[in-house]
């Protein structure tokens with residue numbers, strides 16, 4: 001097939017199929033040249049921890065030779081269902097099917113005051129202290145709605161288990177002219193090296209993880225010493241997270257109690273741990289710093 005190595009543009013290429021000519025928009029053929037060179041250095045094999053090297057449209061483990069395809073400019077570490085727990089496979093399937101209507105449903109929920117995502121983005125995310133050039137990873141970034149609320153001069157990365165949510169994110173970001181590196185991966189096995197980010201942000205996905213505690217440990221692993229992890233979700237999600245954890249369920253018999261106990265999710269040694277409700281919303285915040 002013919003592709004355009006120069007990245008996004010609206011030129012049209014004629015591509016020869018087996019039986020007929022098809023018209024292809026170059027946006028469907030964004031190759032790895034679109035990735036920042038330093039991103040490849042930050043990535044690692046999530047299963048073996050080894051560095052990866054670029055080989056055409058694949059990232060290849062330097063020792064194992066394991067190959068991860070880059071499709072549409074997005075490296076994929078979890079092709080549909082492969083290597084995932086049953087729970088993760090279900091939510092991958094669910095969000096792959098919901099991606100087409102996700103933004104619209106969320107907008108409606110906000111207008112009906114059923115959720116308060118837009119308020120959290122406006123009142124909380126847009127006020128996060130991000131310095132020019134800071135690197136921020138959002139785990140479970142969905143359709144990428146949070147990035148537009150962050151300052152334009154940060155370096156942003158988004159990870160999600162759902163390919164279709166990421167593709168929608170890609171289209172949303174393109175419309176806004178925002179540059180974000182997207183990764184198709186499980187938040188419980190982040191394909192990035194230790195200490196790569198100044199900030200890790202997470203909003204609304206932890207309750208879907210098979211092991212939310214592991215998800216938070218992974219966030220703490222990839223943030224730099226002194227860097228901050230910020231986790232936001234609905235209070236009901238805090239309750240559901242603890243209810244599924246035999247070791248912690250008894251500490252969180254109600255939603256309010258669960259929010260007060262969220263510090264239990266922070267890994268041992270985490271500093272400056274804060275948890276509570278975000279005023280005027282249905283959301284909690286859990287934030288902590290990795291020790292220097």
Ligand SMILES: C[S@@+](CC[C@H](N)C(=O)[O-])C[C@H]1O[C@@H](n2cnc3c(N)ncnc32)[C@H](O)[C@@H]1O
Nearest residue numbers: 095140141142160161162186187203204205208
């Ligand atoms: C409610 S949406 C939130 C999306 C986004 N953070 C936002 O604020 O709009 C939950 C997201 O979590 C993702 N997700 C669920 N389990 C995941 C996992 N194990 N690893 C990474 N992403 C996951 C889903 O695919 C979905 O995009």
